Structure formats: C-alpha cells, structure tokens
Amino acid sequence: MYKTIGVLAHVDAGKTTFCEQLLFHTNSIQTRGRVDHQDTFLDNHTIEQARGITIFAEQGRMHIGDDTYTIIDTPGHVDFSPEMERAIRVMDYAIIIVSAVEGVQGHTETVWQLLRQYHVPTFFFINKIDREGADIEAVMLQLQKECSNDVLLIDAPLTNDSVQGHIAEWLAERDEQLLDAFLSETLDGQMCRSYLQKMIQHEQAFPCFIGAALKDIGITEFLAQLPLLTETHFDKQAAFQAEVFKIRHDGTQRLTFMKALQGTLHTRQDFTFGDVTEKITEIRLYNGHRFETTQEIQAGEIFAVKGLSLAKIGDILGTTQSPQPYELVPTLQAKVQYEGQQHIKEVLQVFRLLEAEEPSLRVVWHEKFQEIHVHIMGVIQLEVLAEVLKNRFSLAITFGEPKILYMETIATTVTGYGHFEPLKHYAEVHLLMEPNSRGTGNTFVNACHADDLSVGHQRLIEKHLFERDHHGLLTGSPVTDVRFTLLTGRAHIKHTEGGDFREATFRAFRQGLEQADNILLEPYYRFKLKASNDFIGRMMNDIQQANGTFDAPILTEDQVVLTGRVPVSTFMHYSTTFAAYTNGKGSLSMQFDGYDTCHNRDEIIAQVDYNKQADPDYTSSSIFCAKGKGYSVPWDEAKAAMHCL
Known part of the structure; x- marks a missing residue:
C-alpha cells in the first residue's frame, strides 16, 4: 500500500527534525541530522542549511511493514507557501506539527484551512513537550477551539485488543452503534480502531500525538500507530493518470515530479501535449537527494521522470481536464535589476526556467522597457531568489522595492x-x-x-x-x-x-x-488578531486606520479576538507593529482573501501614470x-x- 504523508507547520515548530526522526526509525537514513548543525537529510539545499528553514518541498521514502510511505517536508514560512500548497494537492494524509510552547500560530491556521479545502485527513503532533513553558493541555484546548472540536488526544497505544477509556467514550459519543457496544461493554480495540480510521478519512476525527522530536520522545509511538490509522485505495488497473506537483532540473535535464492517481506507468511511455508527443525516458524514486531508477510505478506512488519538457505544475497527465487553480497567489511584484554582461533576454530565459519550477513567480517581460518583473509572496522570497540566481546561474541580481499587484x-x-x-x-x-x-x-x-x-x-x-x-x-x-x-x-x-x-x-x-465603467481592484487579507483585552482599542483603531473592516470582537476574561478584512497595501507590515505593542504575546494570522475595490483608487492611478x-x-x-x-x-x-x- 502506498501512502503520501505531508508534514506541515508554522516556521520553527520542529517539522524538519520530526521528519528526520521518522526516516531514521524506519531505517531510511542511518544518521539523524539537526537543523542547527546544517546537516538534515531533507533540507539539503545550501540556502536552506544556511538559513535554517525549509524552502523547497522535499520527499523522503520509508517502509513500515508492507506499506511504502513518501514523507513530504514542506516550507513553514509564508513566503514559500505556494510550494507547500502544491505538495498538499498530492497528500493522502497530513501531519501538522504544533509547538507545545507557542501553540497554534498564524501560519498553522493557514495550513489548517488549506488542508480542509483540499480535504486531506489530518493528524496533529504537539512537539517540544520537554521545553520550559510547554503546556499540552492548553495547546489541546487551543486546537479544539481554533481548528476543530474533533481533535482527539492519543497518548497511549491503540491495539486490536485494548483502547483507552477516553478514546472509547469519545468515539461512542459520535456513533450510535459504538455507543450501544460501549454501554454493553462489548466495544473492543479492533472496533474502535476501525471506526477511528474511517472517521479520520472522512475528516470527522483529527488524532493528536505528543512528543519532542529533538529528544526522540513519542516518535516510535507515533510510528506504531500510523499504519493502523491510515489506509489508501488506488485503482492500478485504470488508465494512467498523474498530477504534476514539482519541476526541478538535474543539470540541464528537466525532472518532472508527480503522483500517480491511477493506473501504471512504464518507461518509454508516450504523452501528447497539443501537437507534440514526448516519451518518458527514465523513472526515479527519490529519497532526499538520493534516488533509484525503476522501469514501472503504480498508482499511489510519488516519483520523478525524465523526458517531459512541456508538462507544467498542476497538469494532470492522462486526462483533458483543466488544472484546478491554486488558492495561494502572490500579491506583490518586483522589478529585476541586472547590470551584468549577459543580454537581458538571456537573463529572461533563466527566469523562465525558474518560473517552471515556481509558477507563482509569474515572470512578466515588458518589451518596450526591456524589463523583467516577478510576482512574489514577500521580501524573504526575493532574498532567496537572489541567492539561487547567484549560486546556480552565477547571476548578480537585485530587485526593486516590492509593489502591490493591482487588477x-x-x-x-x-x-x-x-x-x-x-x-x-x-x-x-x-x-x-x-x-x-x-x-x-x-x-x-x-x-x-x-x-x-x-x-x-x-x-x-x-x-x-x-x-x-x-x-x-x-x-x-x-x-x-x-x-x-x-x-x-x-x-x-x-x-x-x-x-x-x-x-x-x-x-x-x-x-x-x-x-x-472600469474599477481598480487591490488584494485583501482576511486577518485574525488575538491579544490581551488591554489592546482592543488600539487593535480596532489600527484596522480602521488601515481602511479595513472587522467583525464583532470575541471577548473572554483576559483575551480578545478580532477578525476581518483589510487591504494588503496597508497591512503587509503590521506584524512588526503588532508584536511591538503586545510585547510579542499577541497572535496575528493573515490569509489572502481575494481582490476587492481599491481604497485609494485615484492615488494609485496617478502614481502608476499609465x-x-x-x-x-x-x-x-x-x-x-x-x-x-x-x-x-x-x-x-x-x-x-x-x-x-
């Protein structure tokens, strides 16, 4: 059975360390690296190692019993969230890592919402329980409040013979047949596990485990439960279909990464793109940067192929259906600044290659001005892009000040x-x-x-x-x-x-x-601010000053939650201000919420001077x-x- 498991989190929650432990305990790797030592298996790009963050979604391959798992370690920083979203589209299950100290953070909520939109069954792992300030009970309450009331703590092994009392009660509350068995004391571990597995698949239960990845606490317990609570079904006899989710280049050769949705693929198989037919020349199964070649793959597997130059990220091979659009889109654009020896059209070709790997870049060429512009999620992405261009293509590139993308x-x-x-x-x-x-x-x-x-x-x-x-x-x-x-x-x-x-x-x-009658549109955030009641006046005033709107405040004894919509242009740097006046104790999450009427239309029209x-x-x-x-x-x-x- 093939299973693709994605690991997601807010930055610094311990996601990459968690993946490292999974691969080590399944003998996929022989030694465990550490992010702070710059030697982790999946963060193998020099830029990732230097910055200590995951930038590119990479996969590891491991085996538990008869099952083959592909573990995808995804970026946790909001600037690289389109890479994360593309990986989500090929996941069978997801694991959200949450810090036992920081709890649910801004990007955690974005991840959760995306997983619900794509209907990916989800587990939680409360990490860093060994740290000072860790509060498992508080984080559990937060998960049940912020994410779903169906988050279920599993802090002891589930077996076919026995199951914890609180888990049996939790299940019995949600199913009449189980309730009857519970009351008659005939509810056994196998029945509980079977029902829980189905509830996970139907997004009616979200099991939560606890541990400390760096100290190797709770990892083997989690691995023991993973095969029992996950199940996949793929039709290997159907006509072959696969979704492309990643493009990379191995030297001059293009690698197309995809997940087989149904059927079987062989080397030398043909695919037609418009009037052009291309042939699969090699199939690779990747584990980190290492790979092995194979002549055939089956439905459910994650793999890479050589020989395809026209397949794009999001394409579903073997069908004529149009790719589903992505939820996360850039709201900023920046001008490429280059003063080197190469002709600007040669530089443009490099950006076109990077655009194939990262479609959200949306490289725009202005012929009249001989200028290249790129669409971006944030400033950190520009910094990384400059490093990639220097290290990989020996191009010294800088970028102009990012500007809002209007429509x-x-x-x-x-x-x-x-x-x-x-x-x-x-x-x-x-x-x-x-x-x-x-x-x-x-x-x-x-x-x-x-x-x-x-x-x-x-x-x-x-x-x-x-x-x-x-x-x-x-x-x-x-x-x-x-x-x-x-x-x-x-x-x-x-x-x-x-x-x-x-x-x-x-x-x-x-x-x-x-x-x-033409209308100018600007991008908006859907925001969620959480802080002490003392700051409610400041928060509401700041949102109004930013030309945003908010819903009725949700007040508790000591905390206020404010949600609403606000233009990206007036709120994109607000996190620094918010952290300063709440002394870092407030929580702010922002998600792209589409385009709406521009709040300062005349000013922007005059500024652009089109x-x-x-x-x-x-x-x-x-x-x-x-x-x-x-x-x-x-x-x-x-x-x-x-x-x-």
Whole structure:
C-alpha cells in the first residue's frame, strides 16, 4: 500500500527534525541530522542549511511493514507557501506539527484551512513537550477551539485488543452503534480502531500525538500507530493518470515530479501535449537527494521522470481536464535589476526556467522597457531568489522595492467590437463583456453560430482571450472577473491569416473597456488578531486606520479576538507593529482573501501614470481597408463601421 504523508507547520515548530526522526526509525537514513548543525537529510539545499528553514518541498521514502510511505517536508514560512500548497494537492494524509510552547500560530491556521479545502485527513503532533513553558493541555484546548472540536488526544497505544477509556467514550459519543457496544461493554480495540480510521478519512476525527522530536520522545509511538490509522485505495488497473506537483532540473535535464492517481506507468511511455508527443525516458524514486531508477510505478506512488519538457505544475497527465487553480497567489511584484554582461533576454530565459519550477513567480517581460518583473509572496522570497540566481546561474541580481499587484475589472455590460483589415488580412470579432462576481476570474461563453464563423476561428478567439493577462485602462493592470460572450465574427476565405483574429480579439476587448465603467481592484487579507483585552482599542483603531473592516470582537476574561478584512497595501507590515505593542504575546494570522475595490483608487492611478494611448500591446482602434489601403477607425466610431450586423 502506498501512502503520501505531508508534514506541515508554522516556521520553527520542529517539522524538519520530526521528519528526520521518522526516516531514521524506519531505517531510511542511518544518521539523524539537526537543523542547527546544517546537516538534515531533507533540507539539503545550501540556502536552506544556511538559513535554517525549509524552502523547497522535499520527499523522503520509508517502509513500515508492507506499506511504502513518501514523507513530504514542506516550507513553514509564508513566503514559500505556494510550494507547500502544491505538495498538499498530492497528500493522502497530513501531519501538522504544533509547538507545545507557542501553540497554534498564524501560519498553522493557514495550513489548517488549506488542508480542509483540499480535504486531506489530518493528524496533529504537539512537539517540544520537554521545553520550559510547554503546556499540552492548553495547546489541546487551543486546537479544539481554533481548528476543530474533533481533535482527539492519543497518548497511549491503540491495539486490536485494548483502547483507552477516553478514546472509547469519545468515539461512542459520535456513533450510535459504538455507543450501544460501549454501554454493553462489548466495544473492543479492533472496533474502535476501525471506526477511528474511517472517521479520520472522512475528516470527522483529527488524532493528536505528543512528543519532542529533538529528544526522540513519542516518535516510535507515533510510528506504531500510523499504519493502523491510515489506509489508501488506488485503482492500478485504470488508465494512467498523474498530477504534476514539482519541476526541478538535474543539470540541464528537466525532472518532472508527480503522483500517480491511477493506473501504471512504464518507461518509454508516450504523452501528447497539443501537437507534440514526448516519451518518458527514465523513472526515479527519490529519497532526499538520493534516488533509484525503476522501469514501472503504480498508482499511489510519488516519483520523478525524465523526458517531459512541456508538462507544467498542476497538469494532470492522462486526462483533458483543466488544472484546478491554486488558492495561494502572490500579491506583490518586483522589478529585476541586472547590470551584468549577459543580454537581458538571456537573463529572461533563466527566469523562465525558474518560473517552471515556481509558477507563482509569474515572470512578466515588458518589451518596450526591456524589463523583467516577478510576482512574489514577500521580501524573504526575493532574498532567496537572489541567492539561487547567484549560486546556480552565477547571476548578480537585485530587485526593486516590492509593489502591490493591482487588477482591474468592469462594472457595466458592454459589447466590444474589433476589426483588423489591412491589405490582404481580415478578421472581425464582437464580444459581449459582462461583470463576473468577484473572485470568479474571466470566463467564456460561445454564442456564435457556425454559419457566421467556423468553429476553428471561434476557438481561436477563446484562446486569444486566455493566452495572457490583458491590460486594463486605468493602470495597465490585468483585467479579471469579466464574462466574455462571443456574439459573432467574420473571416475571409482568401485573406484571413493566422494572427488576424488575435488582432481583432484584442481590439474588441480594448474597445469594450473604453465603453465600460472600469474599477481598480487591490488584494485583501482576511486577518485574525488575538491579544490581551488591554489592546482592543488600539487593535480596532489600527484596522480602521488601515481602511479595513472587522467583525464583532470575541471577548473572554483576559483575551480578545478580532477578525476581518483589510487591504494588503496597508497591512503587509503590521506584524512588526503588532508584536511591538503586545510585547510579542499577541497572535496575528493573515490569509489572502481575494481582490476587492481599491481604497485609494485615484492615488494609485496617478502614481502608476499609465498612458492607455501609448501601450505598445494594445489599441482600441480598428483597421479597415478601402481602395487597397488600410486606415484606422477610433474606438468610438468602430461600431458603426463593422461588417457584421
């Protein structure tokens, strides 16, 4: 049986040390490293060792009985959380490490929410119980309050013969059949374990273990319970499917990491991407930086392949379904600053390679200014990126001050018209553009009849609408939350060329924006502040000053919890201020909560100073032809000049 177990935590909770112990006790590694000694097995990148934090999700491979486990050690720092989210998508189970001293911290809550969204059965491990200030009971109460009332402490072994009284009672409270068995004293350990295993799978129970990873306390006890409480089922006979969750490069060769969801994969097997077919040339099973090759893998396994250059992170091989979008997205962008000998286009190719490994970077090339911009989660990510570029590519790169990533949308329904007809070219597109609900993104509906425009040309228009982010009129930021409906269009049997519909589509899009009421959007956080009651006034005032909103405060005898929404731009540095006035005793968690109306629209528009007339990629004018010569028609006259009725 193959099982993929992810280990997640807030930074410094002891996650990597915990993984080290699991691998050691299953004889996967012979010696245990330590984070402070810079010699841990899974944090094997020099940057990770130097900083003492996990940056890249790495996997270890271990065996317990007949089961094969892949342990994925994920980053605990918020700047690298997209790497963590990609790993979550291929986990069968997750273990959240919580410090017995610090308890539930900001990033712990983010991890918990993501695991619930992806429906990954979850265990807890309260770590560092040997430390001064450790309070297991307080942390348990916190977990039950902040995460789920179904967190269950397991502090003694479960066997087929016996089970702790409080566990039997806990289960009996949640199932009538178990309650009857409990009252008749026929409830045995095997029945309890079987029910608990199912409840874990259905996210109705979240077992919690205790220990101290650094001192090797509670590790063997946890390992003994893991096979009893976890179970996976994969269809090995079905057609092969696998989800890509990581891209790495071994020298010049590209490694595509994936999890087999069903079926069996063999070397020399083919995969088709559009018009291109690629062949698997090698299959690797990784344990840290070490690997062994194999000729075949089965459903449930985590593995890497050589031979694929077109598969992207998030793709599901063996199916035509579109990849599911990720929850965590960057809210900042930074300009790449380079003054070396290499041409900037060569530097761009390096960033494209890094973008394949870290898709959230969203590398943007501005041809007019010959500039590279990257999307990022935070400043620490930029520091690490600079180190990677120096160590791996010998490039001395710095970055400009990170800026907020704005977006734009429309508030009114319009029809955009685009026509492109210079001599010996022809394409016309009519697009209905309507506001989508916030956070939906851009969507497409086809209402064009095949008698008006061929299906091939209709698909081409849809492709052009989604092949890139499109600039809005206010700041040139990407346009989102628009519902496009293709109404009609026209081609010419003789003169329509390959790029004509791209031109006509972009012009229709831009002409629609010229008519619409345009809105500037900015990213928002969903925040949770927790501190002494003494600070409630300060907290509420700070949120109002940051143009945020908050729900009714939750007050206890000595503590207040405040939740709400606030713009990223006004709150991104607030953690330092909050820690200072609460003397480090407050708790702050922030999660990206989508885009909403910008609180200081006019200020940002003036600051960006975008000139819609000078954007080299876009124009709202249409091109028509008369007497063998093309001429331009401005957007406000374009509708009357269109050929389609």
